[in-house]
Amino acid sequence: MAIHRLEIEVRPGLVDALAEQTRRRLEAWLGLRPAGIRTRRVIHLDLGLSDHEAQRVLAALVDPVAEVGAVGMLPDEAPTPDAPPVVLQVGLRPGVTDSVGTSVRRAAEDCVGRALTGRAHASTLYLVWGLTEAQVQEAADAVLHNPLVEHARILAVPRALDLQVPRPGDDGATAVAVVPLRDDDDDALTRRSIEGMLALSLAEMRAIQQHFRERGRDPTDAELECLAQTWSEHCKHKIFAAPIEHTYATGATEVIEEGLFRRYIRGATEAVAARRRDEGIDAQDAPYLVSVFHDNAGVVRCTEVDHLVYKVETHNSPSALDPYGGAMTGIVGVNRDSFGTGRGADLLANVWGYCFGDPHHAGRVPRGLMHPRRIRDGVHHGVIDGGNQSGIPYMRGWELFDARYLGKPLVFCGTVAVMPVESAGRPTHEKYPRPGDRVVMVGGRIGKDGIHGATFSSVRLDERSPVQAVQIGDPITQKMMFDMLTEARDRGLMSAMTDNGAGGLSSSVGEMAESTGGARIDLALAPLKYPGLAPWEILISEAQERMTVVVPPDRLDAFLALAERREVEATVLGELTDSGRFVVTHGEQAVVDLSLRFLHEGWPRALLRARLDPPARPPVDEAAIAAAREPARQGEHLLALLQTPELACGEARARGYDHEVKGLGVIKPFVGVRHDVPASATVMRIRHGRPEGVVLGEGVHPFYADADDHGAFAMAQAAVDEGVRRVLCAGARWDRMAALDNFCWPDPIVSERTPDGEHKLAQLVECCRGLAQACEAYGLPLISGKDSMKNDAVLDGVKISIPPTLLVSVMGQMQDVSRALTLEPRAAGDVLVMLGDTREELGGSAVTRCLGLRGLGDAPRSDPDRYAQRYRAFVAARDAGLVRSAAPIGRGGLGIALAHALLAAELDVEVELPTTNLDPFAMLWSESTGRLLLSARVDDLPALREHLGSHGLVTLGRLAAPTAPRGARLRVRWGGAALLDVGVDELRTRFRSGLPD
Numbered sequence: 001m002a003i004h005r006l007e008i009e010v011r012p013g014l015v016d017a018l019a020e021q022t023r024r025r026l027e028a029w030l031g032l033r034p035a036g037i038r039t040r041r042v043i044h045l046d047l048g049l050s051d052h053e054a055q056r057v058l059a060a061l062v063d064p065v066a067e068v069g070a071v072g073m074l075p076d077e078a079p080t081p082d083a084p085p086v087v088l089q090v091g092l093r094p095g096v097t098d099s100v101g102t103s104v105r106r107a108a109e110d111c112v113g114r115a116l117t118g119r120a121h122a123s124t125l126y127l128v129w130g131l132t133e134a135q136v137q138e139a140a141d142a143v144l145h146n147p148l149v150e151h152a153r154i155l156a157v158p159r160a161l162d163l164q165v166p167r168p169g170d171d172g173a174t175a176v177a178v179v180p181l182r183d184d185d186d187d188a189l190t191r192r193s194i195e196g197m198l199a200l201s202l203a204e205m206r207a208i209q210q211h212f213r214e215r216g217r218d219p220t221d222a223e224l225e226c227l228a229q230t231w232s233e234h235c236k237h238k239i240f241a242a243p244i245e246h247t248y249a250t251g252a253t254e255v256i257e258e259g260l261f262r263r264y265i266r267g268a269t270e271a272v273a274a275r276r277r278d279e280g281i282d283a284q285d286a287p288y289l290v291s292v293f294h295d296n297a298g299v300v301r302c303t304e305v306d307h308l309v310y311k312v313e314t315h316n317s318p319s320a321l322d323p324y325g326g327a328m329t330g331i332v333g334v335n336r337d338s339f340g341t342g343r344g345a346d347l348l349a350n351v352w353g354y355c356f357g358d359p360h361h362a363g364r365v366p367r368g369l370m371h372p373r374r375i376r377d378g379v380h381h382g383v384i385d386g387g388n389q390s391g392i393p394y395m396r397g398w399e400l401f402d403a404r405y406l407g408k409p410l411v412f413c414g415t416v417a418v419m420p421v422e423s424a425g426r427p428t429h430e431k432y433p434r435p436g437d438r439v440v441m442v443g444g445r446i447g448k449d450g451i452h453g454a455t456f457s458s459v460r461l462d463e464r465s466p467v468q469a470v471q472i473g474d475p476i477t478q479k480m481m482f483d484m485l486t487e488a489r490d491r492g493l494m495s496a497m498t499d500n501g502a503g504g505l506s507s508s509v510g511e512m513a514e515s516t517g518g519a520r521i522d523l524a525l526a527p528l529k530y531p532g533l534a535p536w537e538i539l540i541s542e543a544q545e546r547m548t549v550v551v552p553p554d555r556l557d558a559f560l561a562l563a564e565r566r567e568v569e570a571t572v573l574g575e576l577t578d579s580g581r582f583v584v585t586h587g588e589q590a591v592v593d594l595s596l597r598f599l600h601e602g603w604p605r606a607l608l609r610a611r612l613d614p615p616a617r618p619p620v621d622e623a624a625i626a627a628a629r630e631p632a633r634q635g636e637h638l639l640a641l642l643q644t645p646e647l648a649c650g651e652a653r654a655r656g657y658d659h660e661v662k663g664l665g666v667i668k669p670f671v672g673v674r675h676d677v678p679a680s681a682t683v684m685r686i687r688h689g690r691p692e693g694v695v696l697g698e699g700v701h702p703f704y705a706d707a708d709d710h711g712a713f714a715m716a717q718a719a720v721d722e723g724v725r726r727v728l729c730a731g732a733r734w735d736r737m738a739a740l741d742n743f744c745w746p747d748p749i750v751s752e753r754t755p756d757g758e759h760k761l762a763q764l765v766e767c768c769r770g771l772a773q774a775c776e777a778y779g780l781p782l783i784s785g786k787d788s789m790k791n792d793a794v795l796d797g798v799k800i801s802i803p804p805t806l807l808v809s810v811m812g813q814m815q816d817v818s819r820a821l822t823l824e825p826r827a828a829g830d831v832l833v834m835l836g837d838t839r840e841e842l843g844g845s846a847v848t849r850c851l852g853l854r855g856l857g858d859a860p861r862s863d864p865d866r867y868a869q870r871y872r873a874f875v876a877a878r879d880a881g882l883v884r885s886a887a888p889i890g891r892g893g894l895g896i897a898l899a900h901a902l903l904a905a906e907l908d909v910e911v912e913l914p915t916t917n918l919d920p921f922a923m924l925w926s927e928s929t930g931r932l933l934l935s936a937r938v939d940d941l942p943a944l945r946e947h948l949g950s951h952g953l954v955t956l957g958r959l960a961a962p963t964a965p966r967g968a969r970l971r972v973r974w975g976g977a978a979l980l981d982v983g984v985d986e987l988r989t990r991f992r993s994g995l996p997d
Contacts, residue, residue, distance in 0.1 A: 003163045004054035007125070008045040008062055008069040008992050010344065022126065024568060025143050029373070032139060035083070035130025040074065043087070044121040046165045049112065059106065063241040076127060083129050086136040090145045091123030094168035095448050096325075097544065098122055099413065099474035121165050131780045143374070168447070168530040176535050176589050177221040179564055181209045196930040198228035205603045211598055218363025222536035222584065224589045225871060229503035229540050230510060231603040237261065238603065239748060239764070240790050246765045247611040249709065255607075256765070264768035265741060266293060269781040276779065279408075281735050288736070289781055291429045296337040296499055297417070298344075298783025299429050300738050302813060303692055305421055307429060309345045310811050311337045312414035312740050312826050314788045316434045319411040320427075323370065323378025324385075329544055330413040331386035332475050336499040338415040340484055340547055342429035343497060344489040347415035347482070348664070349684055351396040351696060352413050353807060355744075357406035357646055359995070365406070366796035372401075375409050376653075377988055383413060384657040389475035391480075393661040395682040396696045396809075397654050397669060399995075401645040402703070407800030409553025410744050412807055416694060418686050431496035433550040435516045435578040439509055441500065442563065442570045443481040444545030447529035451541050474504025484566040492553065493559040502544035505573070506539045508548035513596055535586040550576060593711070608749070610761035614709045622856025628851055629921040634972075635980045637925065638895050639849060641988045644850050647892050651676045657983030666693060666817045667730055671824050672904030676731065676992070680887045681730035681812075682822040693817035697726025701891075702805040704859035705763060707844030712763035716806055717862035718771030721929045724778050724812035725870065725888035729932060731820045732812025734875045737778070740770060740809040741785035746801035747792050749827045754792075763804050771806065777864030777872075780810070821878070823887035823897075824904040825935040828961040830884055832901070832911065833944065834894065836867075836931035837876060837952045841920045846892045847925035860929050867930040870951040874932065876946035882940045889931040895924035895980075895986040898970055902984055903991060906968045911957035913974045920974045935959065 010016040019037040024030040039819075043061070045054055054071050062069040065454070076085055092098050101121035109116050126144065128136050135156055155162075184192065189205035192198070200208070208227055209283040212219050219227075233239065240261040247253045257262055267921035273289055276282045290307050293300035315330025331350060338345055352429035356379075357372030363369050370378075376399075387394060396414070415857040418426050488494050497514065500508045504520065513519035523538045549570075551559045556572070563570035568640060582599055584592035628637070641647055651670055659669050667683035670676055681697035699722030704715040720739065727737060748764055750757035775782060791802040814820065825832070842848055842856040877883055889897045902909045913923050933956075936944050962984075969989070 002048060002050070002339065003165060004045040004046065004049060004051070004071055005073070005161065005163055006054070006058050006069060006071055006927070007040050007074045008067055009038060009040040009074060009824065010890055011066055011068055013741050014066055023143070026139050029143055029303055030139060031922055032131060032135055032814040034128050037129070040125040040127070042123045042125055043101070044163070044165045045104070045108065045840050047105065047108055047116045047118040047120065047490050049108065049552065053112050055150060055874065057108045060107055060111050071790065071902030073159060076159065077156065080625065084157045084163055085127040086133050087159060088126040088128065088129060088136050088140055088144065088152060088156055089123055089155055090126070090150055090152045091142070091166070092123065093149055093151055095168035096149045097447070097449055099460065100478060103476055104701050106440060112587055117701060119165070119993050125511065134970070146324070147323050149325055159535050164987060172578055174534055174586060175387060176586065176591050178218050180218050180226050182213050182218055182510065184209065191926060196224070198224065200228055203606055204231055207602060207604050210967065212446070220591060221534070222539050223594060225536045225540050226506045226510065227599065229506055230599055234787050236603060237787055239608070240265070240787055242605050242608050244608045244610050244765060245760065246762060247353055251785065254630050257643060258588055260765065264772040265782050265785065268772035269783070271776050272779050272781045288358065289783065290779070291342065292783045294342045297341040297646055298738065299341060299419060299738065302418070303320070303690070305685060307419040308686070308694060308813070309338050309341050309417040309419050310414065310738070310740060310809070311784050312412055312742050312807070313745060313786055314338065314742060316408050316409045316744065316788055316791055319375070319379055320369070320408050320793070321374045321949070324382040327379040327411050328412070330411050331383045332390065332478055332544060333499070333501050334413045334415045335390055335392065335478070336547065338417040338500045340497050341417070341433060342419060343420035343423060343494060344428065344486055344882050347392050348416045348418050348662070348686070348694070349395040349696070350392050350413065350415055351809065352383050352394060353698065353700065354399045355400045355402065355410035355802070355805060356407045357409070358403050360590045361403070361406065366798045368795035369406065369793065371408060372472045373624060379409065379411055386475050388658050390479050391661060393665065394657045395659060395665065395669060395684055395856050397650070397657070398698065398700070399646065399650055401698065402803065404800060404803050407795070408791045408802055410679050410791070410802065410805060412742055413808060414740070416696065417795060418436045423489050426492070428489070431515065433496040433512065433515045433576055434552070434982070435518070435576055437495055437550045437552050437698065438556050438572050439512070439519060439574045439576060440523055440549045440551050440559070440570050440572050441505070441526060442451045442485065442568060444477050444540045445529045445569070446533065446538055447543045448533065448537060448541065449543050450535055466601045469518060473543050480566065481545060481547065481568050481660070483930070484563055484568040486993060487548070487566070488559055488562055491558070493555045493562065496550040497547050498858045500548050504539060504541045504543070505548065510599060512550060513550060513576060513582050514558055514600065516578055517574040518577035518579035518581050519574065520577055520583040520595065521586050522587065523591060524585070525571060525573050527569055527571050535589065535591045539584060539591070541779035546572040557882050581843045585785055608761060609758055611758045611767050612709060612761040612762040613756065616886065621853065625853055625856060628853060629919055631920050631974065631979055634895070634920055637851070638982060639986070641846055641850050641892055641896060641900060642987060643990045643994035644846065645995045647846060647896060649992045650678070652997050667820050667822055670748065671822045673906050677823070677900050677904040680823050681726040683730055683817055685817055690815045691818065693814040693820065694732050694816055695727040695812035696809070697723050697730070697812070698725035698807060698809045699726070700807045701844070702803045703844040705804040707859035710766065710846065711764040711859045712804055713770035714859040714861055715804070716767045717774045717864060718860055718929050719806050719808040720774035720778065721862050721867060722781065722888055722890050723808045723866065724780065725932060727812035727873060728871055729821060729886035731814050731878070733814065734812035734872060735779070737780050738783045738811050739775065739780050741784070742807040742809070743767070743787040744791050744802060744805040745789050746804065753794065753995065760804070767806055768803065771808070774862065774864040777868050790896070821883065823900055824885055825901050825959050826884045827909060828900070828907055828959050829938060830935045830959045831938055831941055832909065832935050832956045832958065833936065833955055834889070834931060834954045835934060835948055835952060836870065837928065838916070838918060838923055838926050838931065839892065839928045840918060841926050841928045842922065845925060845927045860927050862929040869932065873951050875949055877944055880943070880947070882936055882947065883934050884937065885935040887933045889933055891927065893925040893927050898972070899987055901933065902968055902970045903961065905990060906962065906984055908960040908962055908968050909970045910960060911972045912973060913979070914954050920979050
């Protein structure tokens with residue numbers, strides 16, 4: 001079969017963006033300064049094309065204005081005579097998803113007008129002048145490729161025409177192996193779990209051993225793998241479901257028999273739902289909570305024709321190995337979660353949040369880990385490609401940095417969707433599968449990528465972490481699938497669907513089988529990316545862009561015809577049954593035969609023990625604290641804080657992700673006269689032509705967790721409180737808020753490597769207690785969530801554990817987006833007021849981290865019941881038109897909130913701090929919860945005091961027109977004396993330089 005090579009590059013004289021980006025990275029990372037760089041896209045067409053057809057494909061791929069291309073090779077012309085380049089080729093390894101190649105193959109089919117077999121393979125050439133081969137190899141290893149998923153090789157110059165195409169897979173046997181467990185002792189069982197990356201405990205291995213002893217046989221390899229992924233922490237959330245004996249700080253002990261999820265997460269939501277009914281907020285026939293905790297995402301009522309859907313996922317472990325691929329699969333995976341809820345939702349917006357190691361890390365990085373800057377680069381790139389290529393804007397984004405995230409970065413990806421209340425005459429949030437309905441796999445094909453993804457994310461990262469757990473998404477294929485399935489939904493062609501995510505077919509079909517009581521599939525029918533996959537690999541592969549769809553027999557022909565017309569692959573694999581069993585074959589071979597009861601309920605639930613046993617606190621540095629408190633140093637602190645990575649402007653990187661797609665944004669991720677201040681919350685229309693909007697905010701405060709002995713409880717309440725304040729400040733209704741909880745925790749189970757497991761589990765219990773108490777006080781239901789419990793890395797002899805981290809994502813609703821507010825003060829002459837009281841609460845605060853201070857007290861304590869009354873009063877004043885701008889006072893305290901007001905409005909901000917028992921240091925930098933910074937017209941101040949005076953309203957100062965030529969300034973006085981006097985230009989310089997792109 002003929003193979004053709006295409007090379008495409010930017011025309012000489014035009015800017016080669018990839019080459020320029022590469023030059024900057026080499027200089028910034030390695031101190032290398034090449035004399036010149038060019039890049040070329042290389043495509044190998046293994047499609048059986050004629051030479052003439054290959055030329056037609058080239059013409060379709062080349063931009064005639066900006067690019068040149070050739071079938072074969074372009075000449076390697078040097079920028080100066082006698083200076084041959086070093087040529088580096090970087091391409092994906094065999095078997096790794098090649099989304100560019102897939103798109104090229106589709107384009108080639110359009111060019112020649114027929115279906116093509118074979119594949120297209122994409123790679124990149126770097127032509128580098130002025131560096132040695134050794135330096136280019138160093139660049140390849142450090143910056144330009146990830147050896148887990150890519151190969152990189154330096155080519156001989158002059159180059160020879162290379163027509164070799166990677167061919168993954170083989171034609172080997174696809175036998176089903178039997179795993180002998182019946183005679184294994186405990187050591188052998190443990191060894192099988194570790195070496196097989198099963199992430200099963202000894203008790204779980206014993207339960208499997210006993211089950212098959214009773215059946216008189218040993219399990220197949222596929223049965224063992226199926227049970228491992230189904231019982232994984234990722235899928236079963238075993239720590240949240242287990243009974244826990246918790247010893248409180250008082251010494252009292254309680255057994256939480258029903259587990260953390262049922263008591264605190266589901267329990268809080270059920271309490272909120274009951275109160276809404278009792279208070280008449282919800283009509284009996286139209287509850288606010290439409291679908292929670294049993295589908296891929298949470299669903300709440302919005303308008304008479306639409307519901308809102310929300311899900312936030314974590315993709316920490318894959319992103320540690322391959323930041324680009326791990327993060328991309330995180331965003332495209334959560335898109336499938338929200339899309340696959342009920343019988344399908346229309347994707348509206350993405351959100352993201354990252355916790356990384358220090359981007360300025362200068363020390364040694366343990367072998368097996370990447371530098372935090374490289375992880376940050378790759379994660380941003382992956383989320384941007386996965387989201388924007390799917391045609392979805394982002395509406396929230398944030399980043400935090402700490403040395404403890406060096407081992408495992410936290411990558412949160414979320415998707416908001418809008419779901420029609422009805423489709424094809426039925427409620428869209430309901431699935432209605434029946435025995436006999438066909439099981440259809442739709443979308444991408446199955447490969448070795450993503451094998452052991454579910455079990456891998458349930459263990460710590462170490463030297464045995466599997467390369468095949470890494471995946472790379474193909475958002476174009478997924479977008480085509482979504483469009484086709486949306487049409488199928490509206491035509492009533494399917495009865496149910498779900499994401500083919502963690503655990504692959506094993507999970508999606510195994511879980512769908514519960515709805516009817518059984519399922520039967522034949523893996524020999526499954527479309528593969530390449531031959532040679534064993535049946536167990538086909539079953540549990542998490543290769544992306546796939547959904548499992550259930551189709552009634554009388555709709556099957558129409559469904560398959562629609563898929564063919566929309567160029568989406570759809571394959572019938574089997575059917576749902578009522579046999580009580582999950583049965584899998586590969587042709588005539590028996591692969592899996594498990595009872596659903598054992599598959600889903602057979603894992604042993606061990607009693608876990610939790611006891612707070614905090615580590616000793618470091619000694620208090622009284623001299624450093626006293627020096628930091630000096631009034632004359634507060635301006636210096638403000639400039640230092642604005643330049644820290646977690647408070648600096650992240651606009652340069654964030655703007656790579658387009659937030660204008662769909663044209664529905666009202667309050668964008670960045671606000672202010674220069675559009676560079678992060679919005680407190682964002683607002684987006686739900687549909688074109690309608691006034692209703694969705695409001696998005698979040699709270700995350702991991703640094704409070706270890707600030708004091710009860711910091712985990714305080715962390716949870718602060719996260720809920722900040723998320724609520726954010727959406728209320730933007731205009732959300734008090735009675736239409738919902739939240740998602742995402743827990744990322746270091747391993748909380750006692751072991752040789754985790755002797756402090758009881759303490760970490762006790763922190764988790766306290767965090768759940770704080771979360772539930774706050775949500776009940778605010779009437780805030782938890783509608784979905786995710787827990788990731790093994791966020792430790794043991795590499796190169798070093799153990800690195802993340803701090804306990806809880807993200808609370810809050811989704812609010814507005815009836816009219818034209819009434820949305822931002823943090824940006826409106827006009828000179830307006831007054832600034834603060835709602836809420838400030839206390840000496842600096843433990844875990846931004847200023848303590850920035851200045852390296854120890855012993856500054858406890859983390860902020862919240863009073864949700866009292867705050868709920870305060871916020872209701874604020875909403876009444878806001879809706880009465882008495883508030884012109886509003887912002888929560890959060891990380892960085894009042895000082896950062898005032899700086900944001902100056903940067904956003906570029907008006908003079910003149911403030912007199914109230915005289916209290918607090919010094920200026922505490923007044924400016926305390927992170928006490930429950931506070932808002934508001935602006936209002938002078939004439940409205942009496943009415944505002946009437947609404948809010950009993951809730952701690954304090955007049956701070958006023959806004960004024962800048963005095964030329966110095967520009968706008970922030971002036972803060974205390975006790976009549978000047979405390980701060982900083983210009984907007986100096987603030988902006990610091991603000992924009994702390995987190996460079």
